[in-house]
């Protein structure tokens with residue numbers, strides 16, 4: 001019987017995760033504001049930036065474990081697509097961006113990091129008529145690196161998440177805001193988490209309002225039925241962990257489908273799991289408090305373990321240059 005790798009425990013105790021030396025100012029993390037690296041606690045945002053005022057921004061998150069970025073290039077490419085979908089111009093090219101992200105991690109010495117970056121619209125131009133032209137804005141770049149963030153701890157993963165299907169909220173439809181652009185408009189997801197909490201659950205999932213599942217806060221969703229794995233194909237972010245899961249499941253000779261997945265299929269699935277850079281594969285065992293199946297299923301466990309084993313073996317990895325941060 002396969003058991004889930006205790007990932008948070010390993011990150012806390014295994015020697016491969018011991019932090020490199022760092023200046024004490026960077027203990028909590030490092031930030032990059034427009035053009036300067038700063039200790040996290042010294043970062044600030046220009047208050048009239050439309051990213052802050054109107055959620056007018058796109059972002060991405062890449063993670064580092066055992067001193068290696070995972071699929072950095074895929075994250076950077078997705079970020080470039082997010083920028084172009086929302087007519088934002090990244091002030092930095094992709095090499096400069098990769099160096100900024102590397103140097104932030106290097107400053108902190110972290111072997112396991114959550115690395116976030118965004119481009120915001122910037123402040124409104126001086127003349128109201130210029131608001132009609134995206135080229136009249138000075139788009140801004142911000143980033144930070146902090147210790148790895150897990151959506152759920154080992155103990156919650158072993159038990160399996162209690163997932164609540166939101167009744168009060170549907171995900172912003174693709175015709176309003178393209179969810180493939182990783183953007184700041186997420187109050188639907190945030191409110192659904194509070195709704196889940198009110199019902200004693202510990203995560204939520206949203207539908208499109210017409211019976212199809214879309215995504216969860218910070219996560220994509222997968223259902224397993226008769227050894228076939230399915231994940232929604234529209235209305236959601238094209239998650240890098242989702243893409244990775246599809247690769248791993250294919251390697252395991254499972255049939256994988258990206259297609260419309262209904263709420264009924266979720267309710268009658270053999271296994272369910274969420275995927276996110278913030279934690280990898282997150283098993284689900286309860287739907288609105290009711291346990292389904294026998295708890296965390298065998299396919300979920302295998303994909304979870306394979307994900308971490310392959311990452312730590314250096315699959316799709318890029319070493320952090322810890323000396324880079326000194327330049």
Ligand SMILES: Cc1ncc(COP(=O)(O)O)c(C=O)c1O
Pocket residue numbers: 061215216217218219220236237238239240241242275276277278
């Ligand atoms: C809304 C949403 N869906 C899905 C995901 C999962 O994407 P990834 O696997 O690239 O982290 C995220 C990640 O933050 C997200 O915010």
